[in-house]
Amino acid sequence: MTIDPLLVDVPERIETERLVLRPARAGDGPMVQEAIEESFADLHEWVPWAKTLQPLETTEMVMRRSAANFAARSDLLFLLLLKENGRFVGGSGLHRIDWSVPRFEIGYWCRSSLHRRGYLTESTRALTKLAFDALGAKRVELHCDPHNVASRRVAEKSGFVLEAIMKNHARSPDGSMRDTCMYARIE
């Protein structure tokens, strides 16, 4: 069975108990930039795209490109917003999509001022459910640095199983070698 990704219906709004998840769109740059600036020290430690702090224009371009990728079903990034007041929480998406399996890799980040509230566990559960129920996933992967305790906790609380720790699998944002925890959930 081959899936034509363009014909897959992906909801453009998902609600969880405390969050609204929606694709990025033009104009989201300033809101996201503010959160990245606030969180840069944390992001730089773990997140591959946070090598250096990029200007607002770059962030706005990333948002617009992400909207196009979402429309093309080549990468599905969602922004996380608080239901209560619309405050931007962070981002989480289904990336490195292989529709032929189908297989997805879930990634996430949360702004520093809203850590330790379980928002990413809530969004990760919702996006994993989306992958299996709506997108026909057979496998959802979650990669993180073995030293990133907070990220591993999100994975474990969201029902992911540690399959392996892969040696010298990636580089940290600072350029040093690091291992990768390969977590996965299968259907």
Added chain:
Amino acid sequence: MEPLLLDVPEAIDTDRLHMRCPRAGDGEAFFDSITESAAHLRAWLVWPDELSTRELCERKMRERRAEWLRRELFHFLVLEKSSSALVGSVVVAHVEWKVPKCELGYWIVEKYGQKGYATEATRAAADFAFDALGMRRVQIRCEPANAWSRRVAERAGFVCEATLKNDIPPRDGDVRDAIVYAMTR
């Protein structure tokens, strides 16, 4: 200027028409309108034959939306304001940001013809190309024998520049000439 950073309106209104970027779900109406006008469209266009099912049309609409968001091509669905019916499309294609220049294409559902909708939509799309996209040249290419298309170009204010010999791929037979209309700003 980085095309992605251009703020591009996703809809335009003219006196009688609402023109907008396609979205998921538009395939059905698009299929119905090209099917209804099939004979009329096939006289000059090759793509209606390629969009032979509802699914292929839905796919095309979604692809068009992604292309729009990537600032590669701007496909306007043209709707009649009074009825909300899909009456045709105008497409801003072959966008070359380095010049910057582009080309317009258009078609109208047969039963909505003869009302000047194509001219109205083409004018609006040309303004969009100049004002919203910053184009310096907008061109229209059609076959010399396509009197309808030529009339639309002329009424919309385009100037005939040249006839290019053997410029259009063959459709049942020989290669065709192309007539080029342009507007510059």
